[in-house]
Amino acid sequence: MERNEDMDELDKKIIRCIQTGIPVSHEPFRSISENLQVTEQELVRRIKALLEAGIIRRVGAVLNHRHVGYLANAMVVWSVPEEAIESVGGFMAGQKEISHCYEREGYPSWPYNLYTMIHARTADECETTIRRLAESTGIRDYEILYSTAELKKASYTYFD
Amino acid sequence: MDKTDTELMNLIQKSFPVHQRPYAVLAEKMQLTEREVMERIQRLKDAGYIKKIGATFDSNKLGFRSTLCALAVPEDRLDEVAQIVNSYKGVTHNYIRDHRYNMWFTLTAPSGEMLEETVREIREKTGAPEILSLPAKKVFKIDVNFRL
Secondary structure, eight states: OOSGGGOOHHHHHHHHHHHHOOOSSSSHHHHHHHHHTSOHHHHHHHHHHHHHTTSEEEEEEEEOTTTTTOOEEEEEEEOOOGGGHHHHHHHHHTOTTEEEEEEEOOBTTBOOOEEEEEEESSHHHHHHHHHHHHHHHOOOOEEEEEEEEEEEEOOOOTTO | OOHHHHHHHHHHHHOOOOSSSHHHHHHHHHTSOHHHHHHHHHHHHHTTSEEEEEEEEOTTTTTOEEEEEEEOOOGGGHHHHHHHHHTOTTEEEEEEESSSSOEEEEEEESSHHHHHHHHHHHHHHHTOSOOEEOOEEEEEEEOOOOOO
16 A cells, blocks of 8 residues: 555545544454444554555654653754755754654745754753754754744644 | 653553554553553543554645744734634644744645645735745654653
């Protein structure tokens, strides 16, 4: 299963069901399979296939990270020379403090092309990490944008 | 949160078993009973440490398109603009950041055209003189994992 067209209606219904959450019960996939009128085995098989295809990135727990002590969350944007973007991007991706790393196009008024989300327990820890990353990569042209308020944090609901 | 809770949360963040009896599978890994695993997870949910256990998706593979947007919003218009931006179902994350560009939000839509149209609409509705739309050219990493 490679592309969107290879997913059928049942796959879409499955996606709709499992995106909201998996309950705490002995056989949590049973109630979902009953709703969809398939066997539990079929449901498990299809979820595994969607995982294999990379359509489902992960089935796992989502934490409220501030609750568990990660209070410093910064987006750091870097201006990386074109020829270095692959190696710097790859380096950033290997850092445990970095959850997201993307290359994006820059604008004249906003020349940054590498975006990293960095999480730490304290601002100090975060700054130390950022300094280390700057030193290791040699990228001096960067800006730190701390989040000071969370206005919305939701998951996209597919096929609803 | 005790040491076992911490271990459990680290384990289930990485992956939750896709299995008929997933809590039994976890119990075996953790050398606990299935009941204890279920009780602990329920407690961690009730206490607000675990938001949910669910699936996250590659929206591109599902045919959707997304972007990261930024606005420079005057202080006195923040609430008003936040309300407008947040009203879009396609806006999933919206943060105030400490910068001239102070409102940053992610936007997802069922197609590239709808994405662009929504960006234009948000710009019009908010009356913003400028909106940055910064779609990903390449994804080097997406791996949310808060080690405890």
